[in-house]
Amino acid sequence: MRYFDLHCDTLVACLDQNKSLIDNDLHVSVKKGDRFAPYVQCAAVWLPDSVRGAAALQYFDRHAAYFRKMAETGAFTVLETGEDLEKLGNKQGTAFILTVEGGSAVAGDLKNIHHLRENGVRVMTLTWNGSNEIGSGVMSGDKFGLTPFGKLAVKEMEKEGIVIDISHASEALFYDVAGNTERPFIATHSNSKVLCKHPRNLTDDQFRIICNRGGLVGLNYFKAFLNDAPAKADIEDLFAHAEHFLSLGGADVIAMGSDFDGSDMPHGITGLESVEDIANVFLRHNLPEALVDKIFFENAASFFKRFDRNA
Numbered sequence: 001m002r003y004f005d006l007h008c009d010t011l012v013a014c015l016d017q018n019k020s021l022i023d024n025d026l027h028v029s030v031k032k033g034d035r036f037a038p039y040v041q042c043a044a045v046w047l048p049d050s051v052r053g054a055a056a057l058q059y060f061d062r063h064a065a066y067f068r069k070m071a072e073t074g075a076f077t078v079l080e081t082g083e084d085l086e087k088l089g090n091k092q093g094t095a096f097i098l099t100v101e102g103g104s105a106v107a108g109d110l111k112n113i114h115h116l117r118e119n120g121v122r123v124m125t126l127t128w129n130g131s132n133e134i135g136s137g138v139m140s141g142d143k144f145g146l147t148p149f150g151k152l153a154v155k156e157m158e159k160e161g162i163v164i165d166i167s168h169a170s171e172a173l174f175y176d177v178a179g180n181t182e183r184p185f186i187a188t189h190s191n192s193k194v195l196c197k198h199p200r201n202l203t204d205d206q207f208r209i210i211c212n213r214g215g216l217v218g219l220n221y222f223k224a225f226l227n228d229a230p231a232k233a234d235i236e237d238l239f240a241h242a243e244h245f246l247s248l249g250g251a252d253v254i255a256m257g258s259d260f261d262g263s264d265m266p267h268g269i270t271g272l273e274s275v276e277d278i279a280n281v282f283l284r285h286n287l288p289e290a291l292v293d294k295i296f297f298e299n300a301a302s303f304f305k306r307f308d309r310n311a
Contacts, residue, residue, distance in 0.1 A: 002090065003033075003275050004040040006162070006188040006218035006255055007099070007167070009262030011043045021070040027271035028258035032073045033094035037273075039153055040079065040095045040301070042123060042188065043067070044058035046262065047102030049130035049137070056104040064119045067098055078202035080120045085301055097304075099123040099188070101168070103134035108149060110156050117160040123188065124157060126150070126173065127163040135173040144302075152292030158183045163307060167200070167218075167257070168266055174206055183309065184213045188222040189257030191241040198225050204248060211253050216303050217245060218257020219295075223266040225290050231264035235281045242282065242295065251291060255300040304311070 010028040014021050023031045023174065032274035033039035045063040047056055071078050077095035079085055088095055091251065098120045105124070106112045116124065127137035136142035154177060157164055164185040166174050177185055193201040203209075208309060210217055218239055220226075223233035226241065245254050260271060268277060275296075282292045 001036055001276060002038060002293060003281065004255065004297045004300040005260070006042045006186070006257035006260060006300060007044055007101075007220075008041055008042075008260040009044055009046050009101070009180045011067055012046045013067050013261040015063060021067075022064075022075045024206060027258070027265070028154075029272075030094045031234065032272040033076075034092065036094075036097055036275075038088055039091050039093070040085070040297075042097045042099045044099045044101040044262075045105065047100070047104050047128060049102075049104075049128055049132075052104050052132070052160075056102075057107045057115075058106040059262040060100065061119075066098070069182065071096075072280055076190070078120065079304075080122065082305035082309060097122050099125070099165075100127040100150065101125040102132065103150075103153065104128075104132040106133065106153060108133040109259055110152060112157045112193070113153065113160055113162065117162055121162055123165050123186070125162040125188065126154075127168050127170075128300055129168060135176065136170040137173075138170050139170050140170065142170065143172050143208050145170070145172035146180060150176075155180050156209075161308070169170050171206075171248075178209050178213075184210075184215040184303070186210065186216040186218070186303070187257075188216075188218045189222075190217060191220050191225045192244045194236075195241055195244055196228055198228075200225055205234075207245060207248055207250065211249055214303075214306070215253065216255045216300060217250065217253055218255045218300075219267055219284070220264055221258045221260070222263035224264070226266055230266075235266065235268040235278055237266065237279065239285055240280055243285070246249045251294065252299055254295045254301075256296055
């Protein structure tokens with residue numbers, strides 16, 4: 001089976017808990033991922049809202065250094081370009097793409113966007129739940145969308161080839177991004193607000209805009225984003241969100257964005273070892289095998305190859 005996941009918080013969890021990315025007891029490890037052929041994981045440097053300014057850039061650098069140290073073991077492949085993805089093919093094993101969750105990593109300085117790209121970052125979530133120098137987070141209560149600096153930052157990200165991620169964005173920020181960018185943008189780990197009213201989820205209008213721009217939406221496994229009664233959430237809820245997005249024309253847009261090691265999982269999901277079970281639920285609902293493969297791998301892989309070529 002092929003598996004491509006747009007978001008996990010395992011890098012931060014490993015560094016915080018002094019664990020190895022190669023083998024651990026978390027949701028994600030290279031050892032667990034090596035069952036897939038291949039497994040591609042976007043691994044986020046998550047920045048808490050308490051970290052700002054120079055401290056935020058230093059926080060990123062510390063986690064990027066840990067990632068490089070793990071990569072030096074040769075246990076996994078690091079993907080930085082579409083060509084890297086092409087070369088990967090269907091080889092058994094694990095590959096990582098470095099991402100950032102929280103535009104505070106830029107520390108309000110446009111030159112740091114180039115610094116992130118030089119360190120291999122391919123995706124940046126503009127905010128976490130709070131607001132930062134770029135714009136307003138979904139839980140902030142702020143209404144301003146992109147700041148003047150944020151409007152410059154998203155253009156610089158497009159220039160540098162860093163994909164804009166609007167998971168955690170306020171509605172004002174989402175629509176400002178749509179109005180101030182030209183390239184596709186994505187939601188790495190967000191579900192449907194029609195099925196679960198959590199503010200982190202997407203409205204149908206937002207989903208259609210991402211579709212029309214040729215972006216991606218990664219289905220989030222976090223139980224609070226799956227069901228308004230989180231304690232009841234299970235794999236069937238995850239499928240329901242996929243089914244809803246498919247009804248909106250999302251066959252080429254839906255991907256997976258587990259939020260592994262950054263959230264509480266629903267019934268039936270314990271980590272990477274559960275991915276085949278999730279796929280089997282999708283297949284039992286009579287989704288064609290080719291469509292399931294698109295959702296679990298090909299849509300995301302094709303996007304990153306396409307985004308690179310259009311740079």
